[in-house]
Amino acid sequence: MRLAHEIRTRGGITAAVCGAIVVCAGAAASLTLGGVVESSWTRQLATTADILAAALFVGAGVLRLSRWRLVRDARSGLTGAALLAVGGLTIPLAGLARALTSPESLMPAMARLLTVGIVLWILVRALSERELTQGTRSLVLLLGQGVLFCALAVLAIVAGARWASTAVALPGWTPALIEWCLGAAWLAVGLLAWRRGLQTPWAGRLAPLLCAMGAVEMLRGIDMYVAGPWGLAGATLTACIAGLASRVALLDLQEAASVEHERLQAYEGALAASETRTAGEKAWREELVHDARNALAGLRAALVTLERYDGRLDDATVERLRAAAMGEVGHLEHMLEPPGQQQVSRDFSVGAVIDTVVGARRAAGLDVDVHPTDCRAHGRPGDLATALQNLLVNAQQHAPGSTVTVRAVSRPDRIEVYVADRGPGLTREQSETLFERGARGRDSHGSGLGLHVSRKLMRAQDGDIELQARNHGAVFVLSLPTAVGAETTTVMPDQRRRLHTMPALEGAAR
Amino acid sequence: MMGVVDSVVSTGSTTVARPRVLIVDDHELLAQTVAIALAAEEVDADLADLSDRDKLVESVREDPPDLVLLDLDLGGAIGDGSTLARLFVEAGSRVLVVSATEDTTAIATAVEQGALGHLAKSEPFDVLLDTVLKAVHGERLMGADERARMVSHLRQVREQRHSVLAPFERLTDREGQVLRALALGKSVARIAAEWVVSEATVRSQVRGVLTKLGVGSQLEAVACAMRAGWLTVEE
Numbered sequence: 018m019r020l021a022h023e024i025r026t027r028g029g030i031t032a033a034v035c036g037a038i039v040v041c042a043g044a045a046a047s048l049t050l051g052g053v054v055e056s057s058w059t060r061q062l063a064t065t066a067d068i069l070a071a072a073l074f075v076g077a078g079v080l081r082l083s084r085w086r087l088v089r090d091a092r093s094g095l096t097g098a099a100l101l102a103v104g105g106l107t108i109p110l111a112g113l114a115r116a117l118t119s120p121e122s123l124m125p126a127m128a129r130l131l132t133v134g135i136v137l138w139i140l141v142r143a144l145s146e147r148e149l150t151q152g153t154r155s156l157v158l159l160l161g162q163g164v165l166f167c168a169l170a171v172l173a174i175v176a177g178a179r180w181a182s183t184a185v186a187l188p189g190w191t192p193a194l195i196e197w198c199l200g201a202a203w204l205a206v207g208l209l210a211w212r213r214g215l216q217t218p219w220a221g222r223l224a225p226l227l228c229a230m231g232a233v234e235m236l237r238g239i240d241m242y243v244a245g246p247w248g249l250a251g252a253t254l255t256a257c258i259a260g261l262a263s264r265v266a267l268l269d270l271q272e273a274a275s276v277e278h279e280r281l282q283a284y285e286g287a288l289a290a291s292e293t294r295t296a297g298e299k300a301w302r303e304e305l306v307h308d309a310r311n312a313l314a315g316l317r318a319a320l321v322t323l324e325r326y327d328g329r330l331d332d333a334t335v336e337r338l339r340a341a342a343m344g345e346v347g348h349l350e351h352m353l354e355p356p357g358q359q360q361v362s363r364d365f366s367v368g369a370v371i372d373t374v375v376g377a378r379r380a381a382g383l384d385v386d387v388h389p390t391d392c393r394a395h396g397r398p399g400d401l402a403t404a405l406q407n408l409l410v411n412a413q414q415h416a417p418g419s420t421v422t423v424r425a426v427s428r429p430d431r432i433e434v435y436v437a438d439r440g441p442g443l444t445r446e447q448s449e450t451l452f453e454r455g456a457r458g459r460d461s462h463g464s465g466l467g468l469h470v471s472r473k474l475m476r477a478q479d480g481d482i483e484l485q486a487r488n489h490g491a492v493f494v495l496s497l498p499t500a501v502g503a504e505t506t507t508v509m510p511d512q513r514r515r516l517h518t519m520p521a522l523e524g525a526a527r
Numbered sequence: 528m529m530g531v532v533d534s535v536v537s538t539g540s541t542t543v544a545r546p547r548v549l550i551v552d553d554h555e556l557l558a559q560t561v562a563i564a565l566a567a568e569e570v571d572a573d574l575a576d577l578s579d580r581d582k583l584v585e586s587v588r589e590d591p592p593d594l595v596l597l598d599l600d601l602g603g604a605i606g607d608g609s610t611l612a613r614l615f616v617e618a619g620s621r622v623l624v625v626s627a628t629e630d631t632t633a634i635a636t637a638v639e640q641g642a643l644g645h646l647a648k649s650e651p652f653d654v655l656l657d658t659v660l661k662a663v664h665g666e667r668l669m670g671a672d673e674r675a676r677m678v679s680h681l682r683q684v685r686e687q688r689h690s691v692l693a694p695f696e697r698l699t700d701r702e703g704q705v706l707r708a709l710a711l712g713k714s715v716a717r718i719a720a721e722w723v724v725s726e727a728t729v730r731s732q733v734r735g736v737l738t739k740l741g742v743g744s745q746l747e748a749v750a751c752a753m754r755a756g757w758l759t760v761e762e
Contacts, residue, residue, distance in 0.1 A: 282714055289749040290712025296753045307600065310627040314648035315556030321652035322560045326567040334563055345556045450578060 066252035073259030074104025080266035095143035193241040200234030364500035390425035393500035394432040396478035404471040416440020434495040552598040591619040599626040616641035635681035644668035
């Protein structure tokens with residue numbers, strides 16, 4: 018893009034310099050040859066330049082309209098229309114005015130006045146940033162109608178005078194005055210463009226062209242007042258402006274096309290990525306459905322078994338099955354929680370979590386000794402509760418009858434919760450694979466949510482779970498960051514990825 | 528077919544013929560419940576240790592149970608269950624697929640490899656248990672017709688899959704990498720920058736991909752790869 022802009026700037030300067038040289042040379046040649054060469058010759062040259070300019074303007078207008086078609090940019094559309102009007106109407110009308118002699122020349126001059134007025138209005142619209150208010154719009158409409166009415170009135174007077182064969186002596190400088198007025202109008206719009214150029218470079222680039230058009234009108238006016246080489250100079254300058262305008266229009270179109278192409282490619286890339294993402298989400302959903310189905314099948318099986326073999330199962334088995342079913346219900350709940358709720362970490366009281374979980378386990382017959390604490394940690398209380406409950410259930414199974422001690426300790430930047438039992442402990446071999454997925458002893462009848470999942474849950478909130486002693490009873494340590502103090506919540510990054518490996522899902526599948 | 532006879536254990540004067548079932552399922556609640564229910568039906572049921580695939584296969588080889596209840600999505604260390612079916616059948620066990628999967632291809636593969644049949648976990652538990660008991664006692668679960676139909680369907684699916692994937696096999700390694708990068712939403716310019724090659728090179732590789740797959744745009748190519756299953760989303 019920068020490149021295109023540089024090219025345009027350089028090309029624009031070159032063209033402007035060439036144009037100036039041509040104009041100066043043309044004017045100088047016309048002035049020196051004024052006496053020698055017939056004025057019809059300069060007129061012919063001026064007409065050629067006009068035709069060239071008209072063709073170039075029409076071309077530039079078409080290019081601008083193409084750009085408008087491509088990028089749907091209102092400015093391009095308006096500028097295109099203005100260029101087409103200049104090339105197709107005002108220049109031919111100027112030629113007509115030159116070809117006819119007074120007083121008929123007033124009529125094309127009037128028509129030209131109108132078309133230039135419309136062109137300038139379009140340009141002002143293109144340059145103005147906002148939509149006009151209702152009041153301004155009516156005022157402008159009124160002004161336009163006034164001008165139109167005046168022009169028609171003058172034409173009517175002239176026509177009427179001719180019909181009555183009474184010569185209405187319009188002063189000789191009338192056409193020249195019209196030209197000068199037009200020139201002033203062009204210059205005014207040029208000034209407006211220059212001012213707008215401070216905000217939009219596009220308008221800044223337009224300003225010199227508009228001012229040059231003003232100069233052309235001035236030259237034309239001088240030519241009408243005192244016939245000379247001015248007309249030729251004006252026509253040459255117009256041709257230069259037209260060339261410059263079409264060149265700029267071409268470069269703009271090229272740039273728009275390449276930008277459009279890049280944008281299309283970017284869209285295509287984004288669509289392809291979204292296709293991939295959709296496929297990923299579909300896979301995750303399938304996994305979720307599969308896990309939910311598994312969980313339901315397990316629950317149904319447990320309930321039917323409890324009913325079908327009622328009285329034939331020993332109490333320990335019944336209790337085991339009940340605990341497992343309760344655990345499954347917990348997973349199902351966890352699985353169906355809205356993702357947003359699962360991801361949010363906050364400050365919470367560790368003591369409250371311990372009390373809730375321990376209360377439930379005590380009801381299930383576990384002897385738990387809790388050291389009171391007022392520690393506050395930063396994390397997800399629900400996940401800490403799951404991990405803690407899991408440890409307590411494990412202790413109940415592997416160290417039956419043993420008292421379990423739960424104690425929270427505040428370290429400089431972490432809160433640690435020790436869960437110790439006085440059971441047989443774990444062998445080195447066991448402790449190595451303890452946290453791996455699928456690891457469980459032959460006699461294990463866990464609640465279904467393994468230590469592997471506990472570790473995942475703890476690590477997902479910047480904490481951890483470790484086994485400290487393995488010979489004389491097992492001591493597990495749950496750790497979490499200390500509370501940050503302020504009421505802040507942290508949302509886990511990259512939700513989808515987290516969702517995909519959501520511990521709850523795996524827990525449920527176990 | 529190996530039968531109940533295998534597991535007849537003679538202990539002195541009394542002969543106890545309790546059939547043995549191995550439950551290979553990573554969903555513990557269901558596995559446990561089935562084990563408890565089977566125990567109540569005078570069937571020995573063990574839960575398989577799923578931490579090591581080789582150990583699992585080895586233990587089945589050493590002492591094949593009468594029946595293996597096999598889940599198909601085992602995850603973790605075990606992976607795809609359908610390939611286990613053959614190993615268990617070769618070891619001399621009968622295999623019954625009990626899974627929540629709806630992937631008929633995986634089920635048909637297991638049946639082709641010698642599984643007795645398939646039992647959906649969504650079946651009522653009574654039906655589930657009765658079917659397992661039938662299988663334990665050596666009853667047939669699936670007619671020859673049904674089995675043949677399943678296998679022929681599987682063959683059809685495989686052929687279809689093969690023909691869908693054929694165009695992708697014609698891609699060069701580099702073209703495959705380009706297609707994967709496109710699927711991640713990378714632009715040609717970014718791919719070129721990452722691989723330190725010119726954009727023209729990547730563009731010609733993209734053209735190669737489009738031509739070989741017979742598609743018109745990069746998006747279509749990615750969608751085509753996803754649909755054919757050539758590209759899967761890995762996390």
